[in-house]
Amino acid sequence: MNRPQFIDKMIEIIKKMPGVGPKMAERLSYHILKMPYHDVEKLLNSIQKARNLMKNCSICYNLSEHDPCIICSDNSRERSTICVVETPQDLLAISKAKEYNGLYFVLGGVLSPLDAIGPDDLRIDKLIKILKNGRVVEVIVATDMDSKGEITAIYLAKIIKNLGVKVTRLGYGLPVGGDIEYADEVTISRAIEGRKEM
Numbered sequence: 001m002n003r004p005q006f007i008d009k010m011i012e013i014i015k016k017m018p019g020v021g022p023k024m025a026e027r028l029s030y031h032i033l034k035m036p037y038h039d040v041e042k043l044l045n046s047i048q049k050a051r052n053l054m055k056n057c058s059i060c061y062n063l064s065e066h067d068p069c070i071i072c073s074d075n076s077r078e079r080s081t082i083c084v085v086e087t088p089q090d091l092l093a094i095s096k097a098k099e100y101n102g103l104y105f106v107l108g109g110v111l112s113p114l115d116a117i118g119p120d121d122l123r124i125d126k127l128i129k130i131l132k133n134g135r136v137v138e139v140i141v142a143t144d145m146d147s148k149g150e151i152t153a154i155y156l157a158k159i160i161k162n163l164g165v166k167v168t169r170l171g172y173g174l175p176v177g178g179d180i181e182y183a184d185e186v187t188i189s190r191a192i193e194g195r196k197e198m
Contacts, residue, residue: 007033059130061106061123063088071095071104078102083140084127084156086110086149089181094142097188102140105130110143110152119155127156131163138166140195144179145170157198168195 003011007029014025032040056062057069064070071077081102085091091104107122119125130136139160143149157167170180170191180188 056106060091060104061108061126062091062104076101079135080137081140082127082130082136082138083142085142085180086144086152087181090142090144090179093181093183094188094192097185097192099189099192100140107143107152110148111155112148112151122152124156124159128159128163131160131165136165138168140168140170140192141198142170142180146179153198161198167198169198170195 010029010032011022011025014020014028015022017025020028032043035043053065054063055065055067057064057067057072059068059072062069062071066073078101081100082105083091083094083100083102084105084107085094086107086109088106091106094100094104105123105127107124107127109117109122111117111119111122131139139156141153141156143152153169157169160167183191
């Protein structure tokens with residue numbers, strides 16, 4: 001028996017989300033269809049509002065309802081340190097650990113020559129512009145511990161060191177090949193405490 005066409009469309013759209021395979025997409029589609037109508041309306045409204053109201057902070061490029069974001073606007077934060085992350089999800093994971101009280105910068109991805117993602121495809125030039133003002137004394141490179149994250153960290157370290165800024169990398173505690181956004185708060189805290197100079 002064939003599925004109705006509109007369910008196939010839902011499955012195709014949901015399947016495009018990271019980490020969602022065909023079976024999970026099918027389960028989620030049928031779950032949405034079983035939800036009370038008002039819950040589906042709430043879900044649709046929240047997706048539309050988030051999509052329409054969220055924007056990138058013009059300083060750190062985190063997702064935010066305000067520009068500048070709450071973190072960049074917080075004068076109590078340590079402004080001589082910037083933690084460079086791949087995504088807003090990584091920023092959120094690190095901020096939950098409450099070990100770090102500096103500023104952030106969201107690169108928007110990592111270098112990946114096989115996927116044709118080079119330095120010009122990331123926000124590296126915008127990071128360099130911030131560092132050239134001379135107020136930042138340390139950059140913590142908090143890219144994932146996989147090969148792409150390591151390539152990006154090494155590339156950034158070379159450029160940033162030339163500006164006379166200290167570059168550190170998250171320390172032990174994060175598994176090699178692991179994603180920061182999935183690490184627990186204790187692990188992230190230890191990685192920040194144990195960061196090493198590059």
